[in-house]
Amino acid sequence: MNVNQIRQDFPILQQQIHGKPLVYLDNAATTQKPQCVIDTVRHYYEADNANIHRGVHTLSERATAAYEDAREIIRAYFNAASTQEVIFTRGTTESINLVASAWGNANVKKGDEILITHMEHHSNIVPWQMLCQRTGASLKVVPMNDAGELRMDLFAKLLSERTKLVGVVHMSNALGTLNPIESIIQQAHAVGAKVLVDGAQAASHVAVDVQALDVDFYATSAHKMYGPTGVGVLIGKQAILAAMPPYQGGGDMILTVSFDKTRYNALPHKFEAGTPNIAGVIGFGAAIKYIQSIGLAAIASHEKGLLDYASVHAGVFDGLTPIGTAANKACVLSFVIKGVHPHDLGTILDREGVAIRAGHHCAMPVMQYYKVPATARASFAMYNTKNEIDALFSALAKARAIFA
Amino acid sequence: MFSLGDLYQQVIIDHNKAPRNFGKLEPCTHDAEGYNPLCGDQLHVYLNINDDEIIESISFEGQGCSISTASASLMTDALKGRSVAEFNRLFAAFHHMATADLSDAPDEEVLGKLAVLSGVKEFPSRIKCATLCWHTLKSAIEHAADPAITE
Structure with missing residues (x-):
């Protein structure tokens, strides 16, 4: 599976947001549409x-x-x-x-x-x-x-x-x-x-x-x-x-x-x-x-690579608590960061071109279970790359610095 | 383009870290709950208004983002000792500041310190974070039965 080629199929991904390349990590909310659709x-x-x-x-x-x-x-x-x-x-x-x-x-x-x-x-x-x-x-x-x-x-x-x-x-x-x-x-x-x-x-x-x-x-x-x-x-x-x-x-x-x-x-x-x-x-x-045409098995394997890579980053990011660490999971990295509310993260990341979801994800009982009002959520799709996960974490570091 | 610094001014960061007038006020003459269904922000405001319609004491508690926490903190600071009539004037000025055209400078004479929140108008999804506490306070003062929402 060639991710760069797949990215070419999605016209919306070829744009900049606030002068930065769009990093779309809100796929659990909705995915982007390929040209053929x-x-x-x-x-x-x-x-x-x-x-x-x-x-x-x-x-x-x-x-x-x-x-x-x-x-x-x-x-x-x-x-x-x-x-x-x-x-x-x-x-x-x-x-x-x-x-x-x-x-x-x-x-x-x-x-x-x-x-x-x-x-x-x-x-x-x-x-x-x-x-x-x-x-x-x-x-x-x-x-x-x-x-x-x-x-x-x-x-x-x-x-x-x-x-x-x-x-x-x-x-x-x-x-x-x-x-x-x-x-x-x-x-x-x-x-x-x-x-x-x-x-x-x-x-x-x-x-x-x-x-x-x-x-x-x-x-x-x-x-x-x-x-x-x-x-x-x-x-x-x-x-x-x-x-x-x-x-x-x-x-x-x-x-x-x-x-x-x-x-x-x-x-x-x-x-x-x-x-x-x-x-x-x-x-x-x-x-x-x-x-x-891409193949679900290839997509799943690529996405697992992304989640594993993101989870490793998350594990060493100071102040980050992952929400949801099931042994069997896919494509979703939900988290909170000490001292920074998820909505502030969402706004700051957006200025870096990184789109994530911040909120209760229409699952308020889950938020109640973890006693958090909201989480930040990065969610992956077939067109995401490890570079984009790097962009996510460098934007998170900026957010942490603003509130330090 | 507005920068993040316009939104997250140091005053806002400070008030978020150490919110003023935070906690429950007991007893109180007025209180109300506010809720932002989009974000899940929850806020409770408490007031003591005396017979002369002066806000003698005011506090808030709840959870929300830095903008909503700082806005509530700044609001309670600004209103302590002021009259209900002055609240109404400030409410209108604040609402105008948060929703006016970008070119429209905030009325700093009326708003004072509250003008630091003028940056929200460049961030449309965050305007409600700043205005939630004001709507909540309005329903507390008006003794509205339903929780305030920002819709």
Whole structure:
């Protein structure tokens, strides 16, 4: 894998910020887009734009074909059994809300339990809280340890026949932890619970085979995988999706409508009411093809090299405390520096051209666990280099000096 | 271009390191909580306002970045012994300074030491850090029931 060549594919990386080369280390928030994704979206609007699944004219047929081609690309990437299991959404958040509403309302009742973990993103907490409020079910939380790893011993204890669903993040956006989802899914299935995995962070870093995992629902977002914002996917088992009532009503999700009765469309269209983000979906497909052209194994190995290099630097940086030191983690270096608030770090680093995230990362319970209001987070992608990590640490040294 | 030095002036660094009037005020006549949902900054301000509408004592506690801590520290220093009417005047002047055009020089006569925070307007994402304490104090004085936010 040639990183310099990859960097040439990303036009946004070729710029300076405050007179310094851009060092983009906020990939856990969103990744940059390669030229091929930008060109695909542009080509769609320039040449093929039409509504899908409707017209008999050429443009509509082209748009429909491109949209459905993307569904097949995404099915293959996650090894779903069928394109009927691949539902396009606005992103991971909507995918989870879809399950919490459509599946949850039909299957969860008073006395049931939803089991999530302490390291979930707000998007895998709040929809379940709302479901519990609607139904009288209760929300249980699997604790974690100081390294930011799930307490699997306590997971096993919390799991019971009352557990209707386990919601777990595949890779923590705040800590980088990769969770043992295979074991979680097996144990959950043993008590009859369904499992939803939030794959927003993981899907561009580790291979996901939904059939091998036997996962019931896997949710992710295109924009963290070098694709457009505002589009994502819910992959669900066909039998479960087929039994679920629709999420939203509208066009495209119906077969026939009269004022007496509406017959719903087949999967996956039953869950895609209204005109979707057609350009976004097609761009998502192009992004997946781009990842495949580089190779996920090569990307993961390069990114591991970056994380190891950054972790060594972090270990000898005076005053730095890493937040999240799981044995199995990827691409995220979250930390605090004594005497310098993360927001000040964010501003000072920006003046050095270095973009990081400072804040609670939409994972406030994680911040509460470590008793910090916020952390600074550098997160890596396939186009980052060790030179950029050097730039990060020299900018951190400047920040430390300002507050010395 | 504004430099980092314009934002992180020595006065701000000092007030961040050793915030004035830090801690809980008991008893107090007014208090309020402020919260910046973007950053997670949390702030609590306490006041004793006497019958003549004079701020006799004032303090704050909470956690936030250097700009939010220094701003609260400077604010409490500036308002001790001043009237509620003067607070309203300073609130308007501070808000104007933090959000005005770059070319618009701060009114140092009214603002005094608070003018060191004028650098925030060059850093749009940090303006809320400087104004959070002022919004919080306003809701304390007005006895607003909901926590102040900077939105």
